[in-house]
Amino acid sequence: xxxxxxxxxxxxxxxxxxxxxxxxxxxxxxxxxxxxxxxxxxxxxxxxxxxxxxxxxxxxxxxxxxxxxxxxxxxxxxxxxxxxxxxxxxxxxxxxxxxxxxxxxxxxxxxxxxxxxxxxxxxxxxxxxxxxxxxxxxxxxxxxxxxxxxxxxxxxxxxxxxxxxxx
Numbered sequence: 001x002x003x004x005x006x007x008x009x010x011x012x013x014x015x016x017x018x019x020x021x022x023x024x025x026x027x028x029x030x031x032x033x034x035x036x037x038x039x040x041x042x043x044x045x046x047x048x049x050x051x052x053x054x055x056x057x058x059x060x061x062x063x064x065x066x067x068x069x070x071x072x073x074x075x076x077x078x079x080x081x082x083x084x085x086x087x088x089x090x091x092x093x094x095x096x097x098x099x100x101x102x103x104x105x106x107x108x109x110x111x112x113x114x115x116x117x118x119x120x121x122x123x124x125x126x127x128x129x130x131x132x133x134x135x136x137x138x139x140x141x142x143x144x145x146x147x148x149x150x151x152x153x154x155x156x157x158x159x160x161x162x163x164x165x166x167x
Contacts, residue, residue, distance in 0.1 A: 055078075124159070
């Protein structure tokens with residue numbers, strides 16, 4: 001990991017940057033198996049100013065990855081019921097992948113979960129997403145399959161993966 005990589009807590013001033021990174025990364029990450037119409041729908045649903053502000057107000061902790069003072073990625077984690085935490089989002093610009101930013105953002109999210117005394121950190125990942133390998137490499141295992149209706153006739157066909165913390 002480069003010593004010029006810095007992870008910091010995000011705030012409302014980072015909303016536009018978070019949305020920009022999602023807009024750039026999503027077509028690369030999902031474009032081969034999710035329609036442009038669904039991508040646009042989901043980006044608007046999850047990354048509008050109002051949606052991101054609402055997530056922050058509900059206690060979702062966003063982190064920003066910066067390299068040479070340029071934002072290259074972000075993550076979002078939240079405390080959930082049943083003493084668990086959820087990794088809601090983790091995206092790194094395609095041009096900045098393999099820099100250690102994803103690993104650093106994941107570690108910051110794991111640290112958040114541990115500091116909140118969670119028994120596990122879980123996430124949803126599309127069944128066709130290559131990111132599954134990244135999560136497996138870091139100790140996550142598939143807990144279950146999930147199909148979620150997200151409206152407008154669209155679904156999310158995911159795996160729920162989790163990293164269980166042992167005492």
